[in-house]
Amino acid sequence: MTRHLSRRTLLRGGVGVAATGLVLPTAARAAHATPPPVRTDAEIYGAPTTNPLVWQRADPFVTPPTGGRYFFTASVPEYDRLIVRASPTIEGLGTAAETVIWRRPAAGRMGGHIWAPELHRIDGRWYVYFAAGDSDNVFRIRMYVMESTAADPREVSGWSAPRQIVTPWDSFALDATTFAHGGQRYLVWAQSEPEISSNSNLYIARMTSPFTITGRPARIATPTKSWEVQGFRVNEGPAVLTRNGRIFVTFSASATDARYCMGLLTADARADLLDPATWSKNPDPVFTTNEQTNQYGPGHNSFTVAEDGETDVLVYHARDYRDIVGDPLYDPNRHASAQRLYWHEDGTPLFGVPVGAGGPIVRLSPADAPSTVVRHYAYVLRVDRDVRELADTQFRFVPGLAGEDTVSIRSVNFPDRYWRVDGASLRIDPVEDGDAYAAQASFRRVRGLANRNAVSLELSDRPGVYVRHAGGGLTVDGPAGSRSTFWLG
Structure with missing residues (x-):
């Protein structure tokens, strides 16, 4: 037995x-x-694999360990609030209490869809970057950021009012992420640029503060390959990882159903990151639906490190079924998952497949x-x-x-x-x-x-x-x- x-x-x-x-x-x-x-x-093992990590939380973002804890945020199915969880372990985020740090107003600006928050610790302060639509047009999506001087981002009273991140175009813009390299801070995001026939492209710009970009942004990716234009012409959800003398940017492509997948951009860490020629795109997606493991539409990832302080961990969302009734954007069952990220001998990342439960x-x-x-x-x-x-x-x-x-x-x-x-x-x-x-x-x-x-x-x-x-x-x-x-x- x-x-x-x-x-x-x-x-x-x-x-x-x-x-x-x-x-x-x-x-x-x-x-x-x-x-x-x-x-x-x-x-x-390097990192635990808990799948799903957090139920019904899409666009997951997990910070590196900060003050002995990991902090988690993500899109909620109602698209109406910003949440934060905390735990000393990655696995513990699945059962951690959830704090609402901000709710959208009942009407007006930012009263529409609230998407894809990220938490960043910059110069001793917390910043949450997110996208928001308006109540009269939930898809009039723009990028915003809030600041907190509190040591713990779950402290609601510490957060300032949202401020919009202004770009050269007043158009659909979302999925802001930020990183520092070579003494300079950068913003990477997705936006619909006028006169380009795509839903969103990827851009990078220097920052003068956590709220403000400077200079002309560089467009570093446009959806052109067959796997990037399924349902919608989309490059979105950038996530940055600097390793092995290179800067890697993962991104998500196509519609948010089982066709959703992840691509990869690579730049030499010594190159000019604002030169589009610096960035090369993998010809094929690096992370896709896997029917054997029953994981569909993996994407919109972030990176963190395991409790050992060294092992890279991939955090992403996926569904455990293919068929969706209605608009996949309103299907609530995109679950956050985590698994170890491996590295090839040549210094490039190995993603494997979205793993099943276990x-x-x-x-x-x-x-x-x-x-x-x-x-x-x-x-x-x-x-x-x-x-x-x-x-x-x-x-x-x-x-x-x-x-x-x-x-x-x-x-x-x-x-x-x-x-x-x-x-x-x-x-x-x-x-x-x-x-x-x-x-x-x-x-x-x-x-x-x-x-x-x-x-x-x-x-x-x-x-x-x-x-x-x-x-x-x-x-x-x-x-x-x-x-x-x-x-x-």
Whole structure:
């Protein structure tokens, strides 16, 4: 009988010994009645994956840890207010109390749709950037900013009245974000520029204060590719990440249904950011609907860092169904989600796929070849280097199909498939009923044979037999030190 574990235990890697998430190898169990502690989830996994993170909150924005807490804001389905949550962990934002820091007026200016707030800490003060329409025309959207001198952005009395961010055109404008680079602060936003046949393009400008841009803005992206013009011609929702000598700007494109997706702009960090030629656009979207994980229309993201202070985390919204009744803008079920952002060897980001519900996600690297990762290719498990198909290398430990102190390992991008021993090799195969499949798809996750901070995988039905790295593939055999040991990352 399969043992059911609590969600907390599962998120702690909890199978076998609940306090550590590991059991000892067969030969060592009797000698170590009280195993020493192992690394925490934050150290092992880099970032928790909670999906959804916050229900019915679109355009999510999570700050970096500030004063020991993360702060969250987003669009609410009613489009009528600005909200803030706080938690010492990213996962805790899902159940954190919500404070309304501002409500739209009953009529007049800013009395229409309230969209896409962002919280930024600048020179010791809080600023919330948002877009608002008017009561007589909810789509007369313009950009606004409020300032607070309070240490906590949830302190309602600390906020000033909204001020409009003025651009050269009095037209549809939204999704302002700001960042500092090279001693200069910039604003990036989306706007409908007159005489350009698109709903919105992306612009960048220097700022003289958190309220004001200066000089002529540079248009850095226009929707022209097939994936950017589905339903509407849209580039919107920019988010900025500076890494590896480059500045990356993600953005969202097309209509807000299942066709919504994310693109990527890249600039050399040493270049003139106001020169449009500095920016290059990926030819294909980097984050799209994934039917296997039941995540539709992922987009309008932000970035934060995990509790370890180093691991980048992608925050975005998506729906868990494709078909929408009526205008997708008024469908309330865009949920905020969070997952780890990985990096390729060449310094570019790897987004993978929007993951489905479940606990932490891992990649496994053999201890004897730590620059490689386990992946599936044509449903066979192998070990490769230089893998751009991130989702092919991502897995989840789940309670073992064989029960007791076992684990099973589920594919992230094919959630109906598990690691399965097939003779001397391993595959990912669809789950089947019966004891034979359960035994073949279950393992004992034990402390690493070559390093106690890693893991080894002992076959559930063959004590002393382990999963081993062998010449770019995976096989099963007796213990072999580093070849039977895997780092999790």
